[in-house]
Amino acid sequence: xxxxxxxxxVVAAAVEIERRGHSFYQSLEARAPSPQDKEFFAFMAQEExxxxxxxxxxxxxxxGLPLPAGSxxxxxxxxxxxxxxxxxxxxxxxxxxxxxxxLHEAVQFEKDTLLFFMELERMVPDAERAVVRQCADEExxxxxxxxxxxxx
Numbered sequence: 001x002x003x004x005x006x007x008x009x010v011v012a013a014a015v016e017i018e019r020r021g022h023s024f025y026q027s028l029e030a031r032a033p034s035p036q037d038k039e040f041f042a043f044m045a046q047e048e049x050x051x052x053x054x055x056x057x058x059x060x061x062x063x064g065l066p067l068p069a070g071s072x073x074x075x076x077x078x079x080x081x082x083x084x085x086x087x088x089x090x091x092x093x094x095x096x097x098x099x100x101x102x103l104h105e106a107v108q109f110e111k112d113t114l115l116f117f118m119e120l121e122r123m124v125p126d127a128e129r130a131v132v133r134q135c136a137d138e139e140x141x142x143x144x145x146x147x148x149x150x151x152x
Contacts, residue, residue: 007062007124007125010123011124014117014120015056017116018051019052021051022048024106025047037102044142058124058131061128084116103149107143107147110143111143114139121136
């Protein structure tokens with residue numbers, strides 16, 4: 001994974017996570033056993049698409065702004081790379097697991113994304129933090145929805 005040198009790179013990673021999340025939920029929707037599950041995963045796919053658009057717009061606004069002071073430290077950059085590399089969607093076998101235990105993998109996806117957004121909030125310009133916080137709050141809502149959903 002490339003080294004993060006500015007906030008725009010980190011926001012671009014958020015766009016990619018949301019893009020992959022959209023695809024993830026679309027694949028669950030296509031294989032869902034019931035109409036209710038199909039509808040639920042279609043809703044989740046649309047949520048990811050909506051977040052992708054939010055971060056794409058943010059990326060256009062912030063351009064190449066540098067990361068906040070102290071965040072260019074190599075150890076911190078490695079932490080961000082590791083955080084992304086360990087995201088559920090970037091792990092080998094994630095799609096196969098998702099087909100076997102979709103709700104569990106969906107919760108993992110949302111938790112990993114929430115953690116990334118919590119870190120992202122510290123790296124974007126002050127004016128963008130409320131948007132990231134709002135997306136993190138939505139990830140929390142998604143986790144609650146998934147945990148309250150009955151399998152099947």
